[in-house]
Amino acid sequence: MTPVHLATPLSREVLDLRAGDQVTLSGTIYTARDEAHLRMMRDGIPFDPEGAAVYHCGPVISGSRILAAGPTTSARLNRLTGFLLDAGVRALIGKGGMGSGVVDQLKGRGVYLALTGGCAVLAASRMTLRGVYYEDLGMAEAIWIIEADHLPLVVGIDSRGGDLFGAVEREAKLQFDRRFTI
Amino acid sequence: MEIIIEFISSLLMMLLPSGERLFTAVSEATCQAFRDAEVRLPPDVVAAIRHAAENETSPIAREELGRILENISLAGRLGVPICQDTGVPVVYLTVPPTVPLTAALMDAVADGVRKATREIPLRPNVVSPLDRRNSGDNTGPGMPAIHIRAGERLEITVLPKGAGAENMSRLAMFLPTEHDRIPRFVAETMLVAGGRPCPPVVLGVGIGGTFDGVAALAKEALLEPVDHMDPFEQDLCDAVNALGIGPMGLGGKTTALAVKVKTASCHTASLPVAVNVQCWAARRATREVVW
Numbered sequence: 001m002t003p004v005h006l007a008t009p010l011s012r013e014v015l016d017l018r019a020g021d022q023v024t025l026s027g028t029i030y031t032a033r034d035e036a037h038l039r040m041m042r043d044g045i046p047f048d049p050e051g052a053a054v055y056h057c058g059p060v061i062s063g064s065r066i067l068a069a070g071p072t073t074s075a076r077l078n079r080l081t082g083f084l085l086d087a088g089v090r091a092l093i094g095k096g097g098m099g100s101g102v103v104d105q106l107k108g109r110g111v112y113l114a115l116t117g118g119c120a121v122l123a124a125s126r127m128t129l130r131g132v133y134y135e136d137l138g139m140a141e142a143i144w145i146i147e148a149d150h151l152p153l154v155v156g157i158d159s160r161g162g163d164l165f166g167a168v169e170r171e172a173k174l175q176f177d178r179r180f181t182i
Numbered sequence: 183m184e185i186i187i188e189f190i191s192s193l194l195m196m197l198l199p200s201g202e203r204l205f206t207a208v209s210e211a212t213c214q215a216f217r218d219a220e221v222r223l224p225p226d227v228v229a230a231i232r233h234a235a236e237n238e239t240s241p242i243a244r245e246e247l248g249r250i251l252e253n254i255s256l257a258g259r260l261g262v263p264i265c266q267d268t269g270v271p272v273v274y275l276t277v278p279p280t281v282p283l284t285a286a287l288m289d290a291v292a293d294g295v296r297k298a299t300r301e302i303p304l305r306p307n308v309v310s311p312l313d314r315r316n317s318g319d320n321t322g323p324g325m326p327a328i329h330i331r332a333g334e335r336l337e338i339t340v341l342p343k344g345a346g347a348e349n350m351s352r353l354a355m356f357l358p359t360e361h362d363r364i365p366r367f368v369a370e371t372m373l374v375a376g377g378r379p380c381p382p383v384v385l386g387v388g389i390g391g392t393f394d395g396v397a398a399l400a401k402e403a404l405l406e407p408v409d410h411m412d413p414f415e416q417d418l419c420d421a422v423n424a425l426g427i428g429p430m431g432l433g434g435k436t437t438a439l440a441v442k443v444k445t446a447s448c449h450t451a452s453l454p455v456a457v458n459v460q461c462w463a464a465r466r467a468t469r470e471v472v473w
Contacts, residue, residue, distance in 0.1 A: 060268065060304070060305045062303055068262060068263050073349070095380065096377040096379075097378075116430060117380035118253065118265040119250060120263065124262075140306070156432070164433070175425050176369060176370065179369070179421065
């Protein structure tokens, strides 16, 4: 299956993607973790959010080089994400999926793209550092501006409520109950 | 004769003008052990991931494991950390009778952590718990976490522990009659965790001891090689894999690469159980200190 290629700023094309689709993504993306989300909520988003992709990641940076930049656990940001989608962000990139609240917020607006957790060197090999916001938050929590080149991703949550992680979790619950509930 | 030589060498050690040489050697070995662990996974872990990749039938699961294997080989080739979450420093120090257990020895380990943070480099992950201030060098009160055991050689084993998996770990104080609830508790830990701890995981399970001790046991179980499981461990592993969470929570046959169990005696009225979740990057490395 040939992956669909996407480039930022993203347009309504992302609305056609379905959970389980393989995609590659190029263009500018912005890292943001817990502290950056809190500050953006307070002070405003420092980049143009229209069609932007926000990457849940705290990279290892050495000088102007990105050494390792795999995704962090997206679920920590479940309650901190709505304002980004309201502002026009079209893609969230991370690992592990997000809560049902975010699945609803993505409807008709954007997608959640899963990058293989821990694949920090693979991810970094397709990234160039362009700049930084909020550097005072420290290496892990700052917003790094990154130029991505064909990041390999899978659509975890689509814009119609399709949720690969949710489906797997429901099946896991069934299997668990079958085995352990008397 | 051997005993006399040992005695003389230990006497000489104590007579050294300072423990400076020992300090430097411990710091250097700590830094080296972190470099080994952060850049290259143990061969048994890589073999287990490769085996899982061959076994998966779902295209997404195969793709995820393929990327993991590609990432592992890329990190080794470039000499950089496998994952950007280079973890918090957990250190197991084996101390022989000839080396005095001093505060300076602990300082030397911390010095090695700071050196590793600068030189590898590692992401500075260590913060104070309430005001979240980052020390910038991966040390602070209680960090590195150092566990000491007696042995024949001065050895440093490191287990850099990432937060995604650590955050999914659980502990329960069961009734002594409830040992049949252990498989349920272990499987439930992964049911709650889903894809968040970067499966396929290794689960370290501690059974027995005390409330604090059982968590340490669970973590120590993660030091064991994953290429062998006893029948009890295999049963627990099968129960976890039956959930079908799969690589990264995207579905598949391999949710856990292995489950490793460590036990300790406990109070007749207690049954402490802890599950320490470890992501696929099951990093560990040992260096002997020579000085």
